[in-house]
Amino acid sequence: MTASRPPARSGRTEKLSVNGGKVEYEALVVHTQTVPVATMKRLLALAEQGAPIVFFGKLPNAQAGYADGEYASEDKKVANLATKVLTDTDAGYNPTSAAALASTLKKVVTPEVTYDANDDVRFVRRSLTDGGEVTYLRNTAATANTITVRADDQFKNFYWLDQKTGKIYPASVKDGAVTFRLDAGGDALGRGATPAKPSNGIALLAEPAGVTIPQSDLSKGLPAGVDRVAPETTVPVSPRR
Numbered sequence: 001m002t003a004s005r006p007p008a009r010s011g012r013t014e015k016l017s018v019n020g021g022k023v024e025y026e027a028l029v030v031h032t033q034t035v036p037v038a039t040m041k042r043l044l045a046l047a048e049q050g051a052p053i054v055f056f057g058k059l060p061n062a063q064a065g066y067a068d069g070e071y072a073s074e075d076k077k078v079a080n081l082a083t084k085v086l087t088d089t090d091a092g093y094n095p096t097s098a099a100a101l102a103s104t105l106k107k108v109v110t111p112e113v114t115y116d117a118n119d120d121v122r123f124v125r126r127s128l129t130d131g132g133e134v135t136y137l138r139n140t141a142a143t144a145n146t147i148t149v150r151a152d153d154q155f156k157n158f159y160w161l162d163q164k165t166g167k168i169y170p171a172s173v174k175d176g177a178v179t180f181r182l183d184a185g186g187d188a189l190g191r192g193a194t195p196a197k198p199s200n201g202i203a204l205l206a207e208p209a210g211v212t213i214p215q216s217d218l219s220k221g222l223p224a225g226v227d228r229v230a231p232e233t234t235v236p237v238s239p240r241r
Contacts (some may be wrong), residue, residue, distance in 0.1 A: 032060065033060050047091040053089075113206055121138070133207045146179075160205075179228075
């Protein structure tokens, strides 16, 4: 993973490039307190090059190994390196709530698809070669969770992808936003993950005009565990410039 542009808080930040430049990320979010020392050193190096490093919640302060009995000193190295990312660079951030995380990410990334602040959502986004975006959402709450996803107005066609059944459903998106209720956990895919409890997931595919899935490949209705609800407010997403 590399980064090259000097840091700047004005919105011009370096992207993280992996796999020889085949994949790029606009920021790296670290949501754990346990990180290997070598990884922390690399995170500091990336931050020094301008890549946004976001520590969500409590700062890393430990590494997982016994370290031949030197674990206390190794843990201290992790904590010191995390502090350096924040104090010695202009690309380190430490939001401690979902709202603060959303605010921080707005400063450093320009996502085509995003979601409203929600502590019980895990969200992963991937860009497709046809210009589309696929987002994977997972409800980690113990109860049903109301989630709002917002998309850039370049996207015109939306589909739910049910990973459990392989079925595809049309998704109703109005003014670039869809609000839906995702059932609580019960999905074995969530076991053994972080957090270590069952969770429920669904994927939303956003495609630009002219890119569609044949009607014959679509299922009627909604995926199991997904209920469409009307949003309290609808705020269109401004197009990227």
